[in-house]
Amino acid sequence: MACILLDVDGVLHVSGEPIPGSVEAVAELRASGHSLRFVTNNSTRPRARLAEELRAMGFALDDAELQTTPGAAARELAGKRVLALVMEAIVPDLEGLELVGHDVDAVLIGGCDETLEPNQVFSYMNMARAFSEIRMGASLYCLHKNTWWQTSRGPMLDSGAYVAGLEYATGVEAIVLGKPSPSYFAAALDALEAEPELTWMVTDDVEADVRGARLFGMRTALVRTGKFRPETLERADPAPDIVVSSLGQFPSLLEEALSEGFGAP
Numbered sequence: 001m002a003c004i005l006l007d008v009d010g011v012l013h014v015s016g017e018p019i020p021g022s023v024e025a026v027a028e029l030r031a032s033g034h035s036l037r038f039v040t041n042n043s044t045r046p047r048a049r050l051a052e053e054l055r056a057m058g059f060a061l062d063d064a065e066l067q068t069t070p071g072a073a074a075r076e077l078a079g080k081r082v083l084a085l086v087m088e089a090i091v092p093d094l095e096g097l098e099l100v101g102h103d104v105d106a107v108l109i110g111g112c113d114e115t116l117e118p119n120q121v122f123s124y125m126n127m128a129r130a131f132s133e134i135r136m137g138a139s140l141y142c143l144h145k146n147t148w149w150q151t152s153r154g155p156m157l158d159s160g161a162y163v164a165g166l167e168y169a170t171g172v173e174a175i176v177l178g179k180p181s182p183s184y185f186a187a188a189l190d191a192l193e194a195e196p197e198l199t200w201m202v203t204d205d206v207e208a209d210v211r212g213a214r215l216f217g218m219r220t221a222l223v224r225t226g227k228f229r230p231e232t233l234e235r236a237d238p239a240p241d242i243v244v245s246s247l248g249q250f251p252s253l254l255e256e257a258l259s260e261g262f263g264a265p
């Protein structure tokens with residue numbers, strides 16, 4: 001049996017619309033006895049709601065199987081004074097952080113969503129506040145540093161641009177809490193008690209996820225859905241182990257890989 005880390009956005013669904021075959025593929029992987037963990041950089045909705053939305057799309061999963069970036073922030077920044085520029089909805093998942101506006105230990109930058117809320121969160125006033133706090137010694141953290149994500153309306157600008165802007169202005173490098181940070185992958189492997197060499201990462205993001213997973217020695221499968229672009233695959237280094245048209249194709253290719261000896265005890 002294998003351990004499988006499944007990216008969510010662009011692999012299971014796009015803008016809440018399940019990708020054809022993905023619901024069945026998750027069920028098939030479970031029926032074959034593989035261990036699954038759902039790893040997402042989504043930083044706009046609380047974990048309980050994300051899990052509920054996935055169940056409503058037809059995916060069978062428990063809240064605890066879904067690993068999110070606010071959860072990573074809660075672990076990493078527990079007890080700290082934090083200026084959190086994040087979507088309002090995830091604040092409940094930041095339990096244990098002291099969310100304040102000045103004299104902070106850390107600035108935390110979250111992700112964008114499809115509403116107009118990012119305009120307010122990443123306003124000049126808030127960015128200038130973050131800049132001042134970092135200049136006075138606060139650390140800079142971000143839930144992720146994604147440049148864009150795929151929506152039903154096309155690619156949308158994500159918060160990586162704001163993180164990079166603060167790095168540029170302050171000379172301080174941000175600590176990434178979500179994928180592809182090693183701590184995020186390590187937490188996922190721990191949760192499954194997985195051997196990295198016997199674990200697959202399935203994703204639509206060849207640049208971040210495939211590279212991040214490879215650093216651990218995991219196998220990687222790239223889906224041609226979501227943010228997949230042929231030109232990005234062509235220049236990918238490292239390249240994924242396998243490329244599938246969508247998650248629906250993955251279970252049978254996995255069984256082939258396993259029968260060829262990968263993951264044998």
Ligand SMILES: [Mg+2]
Pocket residue numbers: 007008009010011203204205226
């Ligand atoms: Mg994705």
